[in-house]
Amino acid sequence: MSLSDFQNEIYLAGLGGARPGLPTDLHRLEEAARQGLPEQAFGYVAGAAGSESTARANLAVFDQWKIVPRMLRDVGSRDLGTTVLGTAMPAPVVLGPVGVLRILHPEGELAVARAAAALGVTMTLSTASSTAMEEVAAEAGPRWYQLYWPKDRELAASLIGRAADSGFTALVVTLDTFTLAWRPRDLDQAYLPFLQGIGVQNYFSDPVFQKAIGGPVTDANRDLALLHWVANFGNPTLTWDDLAWLREQWDGPIVLKGIQHPEDARRAVDAGMDGIVVSNHGGRQVNGAIAALDALPAIASAVGGETTVLFDSGIRSGADILKALALGAQAVMIGRPYAYALGLGGEEGVRHVLRCLMADLDLTMALSGHSTLADITPALLSR
Ligand SMILES: Cc1cc2nc3c(=O)[nH]c(=O)nc-3n(C[C@H](O)[C@H](O)[C@H](O)COP(=O)(O)O)c2cc1C
Ligand SMILES: O=C(O)C(=O)c1ccccc1
Numbered sequence: 001m002s003l004s005d006f007q008n009e010i011y012l013a014g015l016g017g018a019r020p021g022l023p024t025d026l027h028r029l030e031e032a033a034r035q036g037l038p039e040q041a042f043g044y045v046a047g048a049a050g051s052e053s054t055a056r057a058n059l060a061v062f063d064q065w066k067i068v069p070r071m072l073r074d075v076g077s078r079d080l081g082t083t084v085l086g087t088a089m090p091a092p093v094v095l096g097p098v099g100v101l102r103i104l105h106p107e108g109e110l111a112v113a114r115a116a117a118a119l120g121v122t123m124t125l126s127t128a129s130s131t132a133m134e135e136v137a138a139e140a141g142p143r144w145y146q147l148y149w150p151k152d153r154e155l156a157a158s159l160i161g162r163a164a165d166s167g168f169t170a171l172v173v174t175l176d177t178f179t180l181a182w183r184p185r186d187l188d189q190a191y192l193p194f195l196q197g198i199g200v201q202n203y204f205s206d207p208v209f210q211k212a213i214g215g216p217v218t219d220a221n222r223d224l225a226l227l228h229w230v231a232n233f234g235n236p237t238l239t240w241d242d243l244a245w246l247r248e249q250w251d252g253p254i255v256l257k258g259i260q261h262p263e264d265a266r267r268a269v270d271a272g273m274d275g276i277v278v279s280n281h282g283g284r285q286v287n288g289a290i291a292a293l294d295a296l297p298a299i300a301s302a303v304g305g306e307t308t309v310l311f312d313s314g315i316r317s318g319a320d321i322l323k324a325l326a327l328g329a330q331a332v333m334i335g336r337p338y339a340y341a342l343g344l345g346g347e348e349g350v351r352h353v354l355r356c357l358m359a360d361l362d363l364t365m366a367l368s369g370h371s372t373l374a375d376i377t378p379a380l381l382s383r
Pocket of ligand 1 (some may be wrong): 096097126127128129232280315335
């Protein structure tokens, strides 16, 4: 199926009288999710750090940039395809890592893997997934693995080795979340998915983790296992020097997620990394932090052209994607929209979100005079 068929299919379904089960404006998915999902799970996904002002700014900042459409440029045949970190993509859209997906749907990461595979879209599996990576890999198409770098190096090496053995082709190392931030929605609800054993599956299935707690996780040692997980989840003492060790562990591309300062982007390149994700974790970590899109231009001018620059935090539409690409990203990741859609519509819901985004991007590019990603430059934007 070509990309221009994505919107046709949706339109034709509408003309036939069958409304899409979920909103086609992804901003409105959040409202649908508020009404349709259990309160605590919805709050976990929708929530962010502190007063959530950075999460709001991530969305609002897109309105400060305007697309200036160009006419009469023969956009009759479009190609949104690209290759990022060696992975071929139908469009510059990747499912970002979102942990604990079984709080939203019983099939969790498996449903996401099937939806992404059906469309040839790359999925990034979280270390905090609620399904072990080997099970997800068996159902997934193109796939990257997101590492939460644990304290214990032996455990880190084991997770990385399993990811390589399971066919994950790039390592996305998240730096901004060695611990969860001050998140009032979850604190007020006393809600943590892990206390229900959701999000620890990659750890509990790991031989190094099991060795450390004296054997497989059972009802008898579950509390011990959870304490060991908490103690090992993240390492606040890591520095740039530690990246040399990581580089030795993984042969494929490594990208650092959570970069917000141009000097950090520079250090990533100097440390031999293959890319960065400009991201503030959807505003879930440092409230008051710079809106992610505001961080992008300076980072792109510091390292763009030398490394792969990915972007996330606030992408909700084709226009948002076009703006992020124009400001220097090679591709974007999405988070909350597909999590909401999973909760509301399972595998089909995730497919809906991907088709909407790709169709909207295709149309927005065409109508603003762009046929390929190579045509996208900062010149198409006005502040
Ligand atoms: C419920 C939830 C869980 C997340 N879990 C992870 C995770 O396990 N690893 C990670 O690197 N990022 C995680 N993120 C952050 C996303 O990868 C992404 O940076 C963020 O959601 C992007 O912003 P957006 O939601 O506005 O698209 C999570 C985000 C949400 C909403
Ligand atoms: O909630 C998050 O943002 C997140 O990144 C995370 C971290 C650990 C486990 C699950 C999700």
